[in-house]
Amino acid sequence: MEVSKNTVLIILLVFIHCTGFAQSENSMTNSSIRIPLKKGKKPSTLYEKLIIEPTNLFIQSKPIKNNSPHVQLELNVVENSTKYNTFLWYYEESSGNKKVNYPKAYQNYSFSLEMNKKKVNLVVEKLDFEKTMFIDVGQTAVIGNLEILFKDCIRESSEDINGNQTDAFNSYNVLLAENGEHKTVSFISLDKLVDKELIIEWKNYKILILEDSEKALKLIVNNSLQQKR
Template identity: 65%
Template sequence: MKIFEIYKLLILLLVFIQIPGYAQSEKNMIDNSIVIPLKIGKNSSTQFETLVLEPVNLFIQSKPVNEHSPHIQLELNIVDDNRRYSTFLWYYERSSSDQKINYPKAYQNYSFNLKINKEEVELVVKELDFGKAMFIDLGQTAVIGNLTILFEDYFGESSVDINGNQTDAFNTYHISLSEKNEQKTVSFMSLNKQVGKEPSIEWRDYKILILEDSEKALKLKVFKNGSPKKKPH
């Protein structure tokens, strides 16, 4: 066999060979996003830009054992350099017109979403964008454009009557907002204490709607004004 033919054969082998433990997902990458088909149980790790995505376990049950058990749940690890973020994406279907989800999950610049078509489930990863809802887990950071949002912490509070019986309970949440060299920590109360209002935060050129709150995650939607606001003199 000629040397040139051997060289061509080696090139073909390098194209089709797979790295052990990693899914070859380039075919599913479009415009800084990736779609990963999932199977029940453990799935192969996938390299996406600087992240290693580890779909640890996909669990599907058509008839949940109780009302608190999800129909579909994905345990997902995200490894970025020396950092590891572990989370769950779940889907409940109370009825054909009543579904509850806790995704897209935000981590750094990316959103992690489940695309469900009957028994077929895909993990969809793309860059975060303005005007789209996202969930931020406690202690995690989302980066949209130049804006960084950190769900810092929360404090549980309650009130009691004269007999010492608890009459009310709510949380106060703290999130940190930063852009370039400016930073601000803002606080807000549980949504059930803000009836009749549109809970939102305005800072610099941004408006952040607070859609859902819990001790584990906040559901937010971020908008950026078309023109920058003038700073007061």
């Protein structure tokens, strides 16, 4: 039995529509994809092995509360049976400075917002060295052969001889791995350090911790071998 080209095309279009994947408006290259966003929920997008679900986009030009996001996106990323949920937000401080909590790292991908003339895009790219990223607690970032797991954050405190709390701080555990080798690094809140910064050196990698919180770490990774090329 012969099937016409028109019949095959119709079946393909129906399949794409039924799965809920939106591709036509997206801008894709070999290493990234830009997904236009609108207020509310947007259909899922299939990118490589990821199902990207921009669950809800919230925009307010004049936030009611201080430090309230001007733009916030709830994002779900599904890979096989694993689901990653996070929020990307952006706001302008009273001083005019802009503050964001992205690019968010998940496996070997980064997720960020791009805003231009009131248009908002979700940008998905491959992680790379010498680029700032945020890793949510419990998540792993993969750059080349290096895996960085933000294992956990523990709230701790110190007391005086009378049992009164004198200080409170966070204690972090990060697991590094490459080709079967592992190393666990522990450190405390950056504001408790004398230099207010932390550099983790392992093998040919140098990891600079830029910001810390219970929910995410902001960092940048340098590879000395890559820099010599």
